[in-house]
Amino acid sequence: xxxxxxxxxxxxxxxGQSMTLQCAQDMNHEYMSWYxxxxxxxxxxxxxxxxxxxxxxGEVPNGYNVSRSTTEDFPLRLLSAAxxxxxxxxxxxxxxxxxxxxxxxxxxxxxxxx
Amino acid sequence: xxxxxxxPQALSIQEGENATMNCSYKTSINNLQWYRQNSGRGLVHxxxxxxxxxxKHSGRLRVTLDTSKKSSSLLITAxxxxxxxxxxxxxxxxxxAQKLVFGQGTRLTINP
Numbered sequence: 001x002x003x004x005x006x007x008x009x010x011x012x013x014x015x016g017q018s019m020t021l022q023c024a025q026d027m028n029h030e031y032m033s034w035y036x037x038x039x040x041x042x043x044x045x046x047x048x049x050x051x052x053x054x055x056x057x058g059e060v061p062n063g064y065n066v067s068r069s070t071t072e073d074f075p076l077r078l079l080s081a082a083x084x085x086x087x088x089x090x091x092x093x094x095x096x097x098x099x100x101x102x103x104x105x106x107x108x109x110x111x112x113x114x
Numbered sequence: 115x116x117x118x119x120x121x122p123q124a125l126s127i128q129e130g131e132n133a134t135m136n137c138s139y140k141t142s143i144n145n146l147q148w149y150r151q152n153s154g155r156g157l158v159h160x161x162x163x164x165x166x167x168x169x170k171h172s173g174r175l176r177v178t179l180d181t182s183k184k185s186s187s188l189l190i191t192a193x194x195x196x197x198x199x200x201x202x203x204x205x206x207x208x209x210x211a212q213k214l215v216f217g218q219g220t221r222l223t224i225n226p
Contacts, residue, residue, distance in 0.1 A: 004156075031212070033214075035216070040218060041218060042202060042216040042217055042218040042219055043157075043202070043204075043216040044216075045213055045214070045215070048212060048213065050212060056212070058213060059213075059215075090156060090157070092157075100144055100145065100206035100212065100214065101145070101147075101162060102147065102159040102162060103147075103149075103157070103159065103204075103214060104159070105156035105157045105158070106156050107155060107156045108154075108155070108156055
């Protein structure tokens with residue numbers, strides 16, 4: 001199993017550009033989520049999904065879109081990038097049937113918006 | 115915000131010493147989890163303690179939970195250089211149980 005795979009690992013955007021951060025997991029996890037990590041602020045939840053076709057907002061959803069068409073994939077779309085979205089983004093998933101338990105994280109995607 | 119607080123923000127100790135990190139939170143929880151993050155890497159789950167548990171052990175890790183004080187501590191005994199990392203507590207609250215809320219982390223440095 002590859003676990004949780006995020007691409008790209010690094011990306012530089014100009015203000016106003018759009019892009020998609022990809023997240024895939026091969027563990028048949030129903031729950032998937034996106035966090036952003038900023039210095040001194042820990043990790044903040046952007047969006048999450050409890051299964052295919054179901055998504056919900058986290059703490060900081062503005063400026064981001066998600067969809068969940070398959071169990072394996074949970075892409076995060078930046079519609080019009082802003083410098084405030086410069087951050088490290090982490091995708092995480094959780095096994096089914098275990099309630100709110102352990103999250104498995106990807107290695108992160110570092111995004112810089114100029 | 116439900117985000118908890120951790121202290122200290124940074125801790126530097128000698129190899130072999132014990133390291134203690136604390137986490138406080140604001141509203142009632144289902145469980146509390148601790149994660150480790152090595153520099154430039156993703157987070158790795160260390161241990162989970164449920165709201166009806168008071169103490170849990172895993173190898174050199176000991177976690178305590180005091181729900182009356184809304185606080186938890188992580189103790190790493192006999193520290194090693196490889197324990198150098200950032201440590202985060204994360205809480206699952208009874209309201210919003212699908213969300214894991216992270217603290218700001220403690221940066222631990224083990225000096226050889």
